Amino acid sequence: MTTPTASNLVWHEASVDRAAREKRRGHRSAIVWFTGLSGSGKSTLANAVNAALFERGLVSYVLDGDNIRHGLCRDLGFSDAAREENIRRIGEVAKLFLDAGTIVITAFVSPFRADRERARALVTEGDFYEVHCAATLAACEARDPKGLYAKARAGAIPHFTGISSPYEEPLIPELRVETGGQALAESVETVLRMLEERGVISAIPS
Numbered sequence: 001m002t003t004p005t006a007s008n009l010v011w012h013e014a015s016v017d018r019a020a021r022e023k024r025r026g027h028r029s030a031i032v033w034f035t036g037l038s039g040s041g042k043s044t045l046a047n048a049v050n051a052a053l054f055e056r057g058l059v060s061y062v063l064d065g066d067n068i069r070h071g072l073c074r075d076l077g078f079s080d081a082a083r084e085e086n087i088r089r090i091g092e093v094a095k096l097f098l099d100a101g102t103i104v105i106t107a108f109v110s111p112f113r114a115d116r117e118r119a120r121a122l123v124t125e126g127d128f129y130e131v132h133c134a135a136t137l138a139a140c141e142a143r144d145p146k147g148l149y150a151k152a153r154a155g156a157i158p159h160f161t162g163i164s165s166p167y168e169e170p171l172i173p174e175l176r177v178e179t180g181g182q183a184l185a186e187s188v189e190t191v192l193r194m195l196e197e198r199g200v201i202s203a204i205p206s
């Protein structure tokens with residue numbers, strides 16, 4: 001199969017654009033990029049933030065690593081190269097949701113800084129909010145909600161993040177949420193407050 005060259009592809013401008021969609025919906029779109037070890041709370045927090053935004057009548061959607069790996073990325077494993085491709089694809093999908101006027105919440109381990117920075121570079125300043133779900137390896141392993149740490153320790157899962165594959169912590173995330181030491185409701189409030197302070201969503205009058 002020949003790869004289409006850029007000269008054979010023509011970009012089609014849409015008659016309805018992101019600004020029109022954001023105006024209609026009454027809020028900005030954004031990429032809220034959760035990153036963290038397995039068991040750090042990405043899926044739980046992403047789902048809870050998504051539910052809170054829904055209750056406010058806002059349009060948001062969660063892209064979750066586990067789920068996406070059942071479909072779009074079911075062909076990918078957990079080698080460094082496979083994870084890079086996984087995050088490359090999700091960065092592009094998140095960019096489409098952004099243009100669709102949606103607050104897209106991605107919940108992927110996304111362990112490598114370079115991969116996360118490439119996803120960030122796909123969009124403009126103010127569109128990408130990196131949220132580090134900060135829980136120690138010990139806290140995540142103590143939780144082990146899917147029993148994966150026990151399997152990894154037993155050598156049953158190769159390249160397991162934190163055990164036999166690296167996790168590169170964000171150096172300057174837009175937000176660091178201490179999921180290892182606070183209740184879920186507190187973490188949700190922290191994320192919502194960030195989105196309000198950045199003007200993505202309106203604050204609810206107290």
Ligand SMILES: Nc1ncnc2c1ncn2[C@@H]1O[C@H](COP(=O)(O)OS(=O)(=O)O)[C@@H](OP(=O)(O)O)[C@H]1O
Binds near residue numbers: 084086111158160161
């Ligand atoms: N080897 C290995 N390393 C890390 N995680 C593993 C692995 N094998 C399976 N799982 C499960 O897959 C989920 C991580 O998938 P992601 O797409 O988020 O990973 S990555 O961003 O490509 O690194 C991750 O989901 P979460 O626990 O929700 O993070 C794991 O449940």
Ligand SMILES: Nc1ncnc2c1ncn2[C@@H]1O[C@H](COP(=O)(O)OP(=O)(O)O)[C@@H](O)[C@H]1O
Binds near residue numbers: 041
């Ligand atoms: N503040 C918090 N935020 C998110 N999850 C939390 C928090 N406190 C405790 N937890 C628990 O930690 C676990 C996180 O699991 P999960 O959401 O699957 O993590 P991940 O998606 O990063 O693998 C869940 O059992 C969740 O109930």
